[in-house]
Amino acid sequence: MTRIIFHIDVNNAFLSWTAVWLLQNGYQQDIRNTYAIIGDEDNKRHGIVLAKSTPIKKLGVVTAEPIFLARKKCPSLKVYKPNYKWYKEMSDKLFNLISKYTPDIEKMSIDECFLDYTPIKHLYGDEIKFAYKLKEEIKNTLGFTVNIGVANNKLCAKMASDFSKPDKVHTLFKQEIVEKMYPLPVGDLFLVGKKSAAKLEKLGIKTIKDLANTDINRLYPYFKNQTVKMIESARGIDNSLVESEKNVTKGLSNSTTLNHNLIYKEEVLEILASISENLTLQLRREKRYASVVRVQLKNAQFKNYTHQMTLKNPTNSTEVVLKTAHILLNEMWKDEPIRLVGLGVDGLTTEAIYQVSLFDEIEKEDQNRDLEEALDKIKDKFGLDVINKASLLGKKRVRKKY
DNA sequence: TCTGGGGTCCTAGGACCC
């Protein structure tokens, strides 16, 4: 059966949403029509462009570009700070509105989702008319515009929603692939990023059509198990389903680039302590537990390191996560200036699954012993004094515990 | 003139077990 899939994508999401907020709070001007960007300049050493208005896009300003470069292209540019709490609110409103029509929605990010129209077509009729109606409803009730791509699978719907912006409905049905998708540069294909595009171009593969017509065996040495998927994508083939179960996140993380590089391990630990509070608070709110803890460091040369550890029993305790992070930090520490500190949890479960059995008690003991060992290791390495100094942290809980 | 933050998925290699 031929499927009908929508991809719904907010135009310049962060900028549009800030524009809506400003208008609702008495601001006269709609910043969507001005030279405006969303970015965070102060506090960070050099901010980057998180989102941009259509007028400033025309001056060649691109996402993720340093703000000072954008300012060179447009000296009159205005920078507005991101308001993530508001963005989450707008995102929820959008997905709630769409959910009125079907539960078959797969969120792809804060501002994008897929919708399977196939099972509801008999209720709402022609898909293109419905797409236009939905687009208008979003604009009129929420105050921002979206693009909607309509196609026979997720990949083509996603490609279609990207065609021209803003406030548009595009189709990319099977019979339109050769005409609408084949001429595009290969880097425009979903999942072909910078690195892959560069490799492909070296091989003389410049357009999506070139890739569609390339023999699998020729590319296999370069892209291994990704090869088949890549070539099928170029041909507009994608059988993946719209899965609402994917809306449940599998991991959480938080990282921060410091104002100045950190020299001391204790300073890094301080950041980790505060992040671990945030993350485990989120976990506890959602009644979820993490089985993997991961620490990320970026040095002054921008080299990234990660160390991770799998826990015996999933946890959402701040103490356990922080202690694990501390062990990992000790493993990784090279006495070099650190630019970014991050902490993440993975392998999330909805229950703290202890091995329910005779082994239960043993497992718990094991866990305790592991923690003891960890503490001992830390004490061995630094001595109690240093640890206490580390908790200039001002976080009494941490000091008490150590 | 430097270069954010939050995710997912894949790969390669090592440890460990049978």
Place this chain on the structure above:
DNA sequence: TCTGGGGTCCTAGGACCC
């Protein structure tokens, strides 16, 4: 003496997306 092979789990790093 010279040393298998399959399976699973874990880790570190990297590519990609927004």
